[in-house]
Amino acid sequence: RMVDPGSSSENETPHAPIAGPLASGTTPGLTLSRSLTMSSEDLASIPPFDLFVAQLSSDSTEARVDAMKKLAIVGEAMGTEETLEKLIPYLDEVIAQNEKDDDDEILLLLAGQLGLMVPGLIPGSRALPLLPVLERLCSIEETVVRDKAVETMNQVVPLLLPGGKYEEGMPFALLLSTSKRLAGADWFTAKVSAAGILPAVYAFWNAHAKEGTNADEARRELRMLFKDLSEDDTPMVRRSAAKHLGRFVEAVAGITESAEEIVKSGKPVGQPVIKEDFKKLVTYEMVPIFQALSSDEQDSVRLLAVSSAGSVGCGLAREPAVTSEVVLPVVRGGCSDLSWRVRHNLAKVFSTVTGSLGFTAASKHQARQTEVFEFFSGLLQDNEAEVRAAAVENIARMAQLGGADLFQSHIAPLLPALADDLVMEVRSKLAQTLMDCCDPSICNTLTDEIILEEFKPLLENFLNDEFAEVQLHILTKLSRVSHLLGKMDVVVSSILQMAKAQNWRVREAVGRLLPFLAEARGISFFEDHLLEPWLKIMSDQVADVRSACVDGMPKLLSVSGSTWIQNEILPHYTRMYEESTSYLTRVTVLRSFAALTKKLGESENEVSAPLMEQIVSIMLKGLKDRVANVRMIAARGMRLVIISGQCDGAILSSQVGPALSDCVNAEEDPDCKYQCQLALEAKG
DSSP: OOOOTTOOOSSOOOOOOOOSOOOTTSOHHHHHHHHSSSOHHHHHHSOHHHHHHHHHTOSOHHHHHHHHHTHHHHHHHHOHHHIIIIIHHHIIIIITTOOOTTHHHHHHHHHHHHHHHTTTTSOGGGOTTHHHHHHHHHTOSSHHHHHHHHHHHHHHGGGOOTTSSSOTTTTHHHHHHHHHHHHTOSSHHHHHHHHHHHHHHHHHHHHHSOSSHHHHHHHHHHHHHHHHHHTOSSHHHHHHHHHHHHHHHHHHHTOOSOHHHHHHTTOOTTOSOOOHHHHHHIIIIIHHHHHHHHTOSOHHHHHHHHTTHHHHHHHTTTOHHHHHHHHHHHHHHHHTOSOHHHHHHHHHTHHHHHHHHTOOSSHHHHHHHHHHHHHHHHHHTOSSHHHHHHHHTTHHHHHHHHHHHHIIIIIGGGHHHHHTOSSHHHHHHHHHHHHHHTOTTTOOOSOHHHIIIIIHHHHHHHHTOSSHHHHHHHHTTGGGGGGGGGGOHHHHHHHHHGGGOSSHHHHHHHHHHHHHHHHHHOHHHIIIIIHHHHHHHHTOSSHHHHHHHHHHHHHHHHHHOHHHIIIIIHHHHHHHHHHOSSHHHHHHHHHHHHHTTSOBTTBOOOOOHHHHHHHHHHHHHHTTOSSHHHHHHHHHHHHHHHHHTOSOHHHIIIIIHHHHHHHHHHOOOHHHHHHHHHHHHHHO
16 A cells, blocks of 8 residues: 655654755756755765665655656666565556645656656566556646557557566456557547557557457457547547548557558559458448548548548459449548648548559559549649648649559649749648659659659749749759759759859758769850859858868769869869968868769769879878868868778888877877877778
8 A cells, every 4th residue: 555755654754845845947856865864974874766766755746746757767766676665656656646736747758757757767567557557647637648649559559568467367458458549438538548548559459459259358358448538429439430440440450550651652553461350340330430520520530541541442452343432432522621631631641542443554443543533633622721731732742643644634734833832831741742743762663854844843832932842852862863964054044153152051052962963064055154154153151062162072083083173173172271361261172072082872983193192192181180070170181081091002101101100209298199090990
């Protein structure tokens, strides 16, 4: 039996309460030790549990909050056995039943700290005692406490491995009874939490329960609990059921991946394979719930229900014959719903929903797929900017799902209007998704001809947009179409003008793009048009902008070759080094020289012997610089030269080795000496 630490009896000694408030900004442990009425020797020997209870019994809110923040640490100090025997029962009987004014903050911390204990401190097979505490927290009136408790419960339940130290039938019986108590509670708060934990509980039964009548009956009860919650008179409960419907459908279908993961992975129609019994449960029990919630009188319920359409489609094994009768009508209704919030939520997941329907380019599905793209084009033209912005984000994946023909007939005609949208967020998201359309890992159905025809005018407009965010979405990913830049004169011209932009992020993006322009337009074009902006960016006041040129050196070397770099680029760099008044310029030049020795992806750049000699020469000069930062960068660069394996052995022995040894012996700066030692170790 646990006793309130603030009370006392003949047989029990109460923990010492903490006197005075915990000063904000001070070290909590120090303030606590000063407030306890005991000597420093006694304080050092007090058990962690007693110290925790003493602090938690304080009248100071800050002291109690600080104690609860350290709950997981207290558990680690106590060990697994003592935590399970003393700490968890104390939390169950005292904390969860506490009625102090600051309860909500304490209980929120408790819900989070319990999740940190599993599985590190408390193994999954022994975590069952945490459930009663979490169950209490799931019934608290404060929403954030309940949400955190549900989150922790969903984290702990999958780890409750059968065969632990519990009675026969555990943890299945406790999970079922917990679900029943929460779902059957009188007050809506517990019911809201019940809808949140049922998917995890059902998935646990699917994963670990032995097949048989008892398991089937338990799963049936769990499904009935969820059905009752979806039909509850209180909108908040129905809202929670709608929010977690997708996960519950996935659990009933035995799917271990989310609908979004299944669609993104590009699995063929009919995947994942779902047992016939599970498919029937989804069809006859889950689908009616989905349809009812999707047509609920409350738009706050409908908007959450339509978001689960992708999970329902995957739960039906993405069979077009079934999804066209079950999911498609809900999609049709959601796209024309009078509430913009419903349309907005459906637009956010539209590509996932489309992929879950299972329609392909096959002739028998073509009409259905075309209808889906008509719905999507309607969302792209919605009156509400939030809906348009959410729909725009799905364009790349919709192009992948529908192919080039559907893209050109239903999406491409709408792009110019979207590119001129008055709302910046729409244009920004369109710029981002257009570049995703050029990323083969996201969309590989659009040919270069389509990209040039449909995207080139849009890219030109976006690069001249008044907002830097829109420009950056294009610039940072324009390398994906670097092979087409030779046919985009206006785009290239815009990029060159942006090298002088006021926004440093724009200048940085231009710097990273210039080597790709050199690859697309040729080295002679770089000499005539790009060399000047390249050198200006090299001298920029912002370090990240200068680093863009440094990082681009390996690409530039692979495009131009060692001879061109040595004859056209390095003389400019050497002159910058010699004439520099700022050590930052010398650092940038040294980093650029060193970057030439790095790999470009998986392939190694071939650095000619004369170019390597020049690199070594500038590094040796850097080792003698008067500024320690420059010497340190030179030492790092020398290490890269050695690691590259492309430097001649004679040069390493006659020049590099002795120079590094001298620096180690004479260098006063410890960081420089350390970098020189690392370079010598790399030399071996």
